[in-house]
Amino acid sequence: xxxxxxxxxxxxxxxxxxxxxxxxxxxxxxxxxxxxxxxxxxxxxxxxxxxxxxxxxxxxxxxxxxxxxxxxxxxxxxxxxxxxxxxxxxxxxxxxxxxxxxxxxxxxxxxxxxxxxxxxxxx
Numbered sequence: 001x002x003x004x005x006x007x008x009x010x011x012x013x014x015x016x017x018x019x020x021x022x023x024x025x026x027x028x029x030x031x032x033x034x035x036x037x038x039x040x041x042x043x044x045x046x047x048x049x050x051x052x053x054x055x056x057x058x059x060x061x062x063x064x065x066x067x068x069x070x071x072x073x074x075x076x077x078x079x080x081x082x083x084x085x086x087x088x089x090x091x092x093x094x095x096x097x098x099x100x101x102x103x104x105x106x107x108x109x110x111x112x113x114x115x116x117x118x119x120x121x122x123x
Contacts, residue, residue: 002026002113004095009118016085016122022078022095022115030073032097033106036080038120040091047107048093049080058106062088085122092117 008020020036035050035058049069051057057069068081078095096111104110 002097004097004113004115006093006095006115006118009093009120011121011123012085014086014122017081017083018085018120020080020082020093020095020118020120022080024076024078024097027097027099027113028073029071029076029078029097032099033102033109033111034071034078034095034097035106035111036069036078036093036095038089038091038093039117040088043091045094050106051078052106055106060107082120085120087122090120090122093120094118 003025005023012018033052036048037045038048039045047060048063049059049067051069066084070079094117095115097113098111102109
């Protein structure tokens, strides 16, 4: 049974930092395309950052230079380091994974496994 569990969300001031973690069980993050997505109130879910062996790390434009995605293959954990946070970063953050190949860019491709989400609020 494949499962993803996020943690690390919270309330932070503008300009502050948070690190999100996503523990994976049932599959290896190093052999999957994995990423972080977020959904703000009233908005569609958007891809924030992904990482896979073919493309490396990929970021949406609004977080480039502020967020860093990484993975620890030993602990099978995905991370998202978020620095210089702004109110526009507020939302529920989800990690996702998929082992299937895809022709679509990693930020918009389909993902089959999702975590339950963790709230990030920047004020």
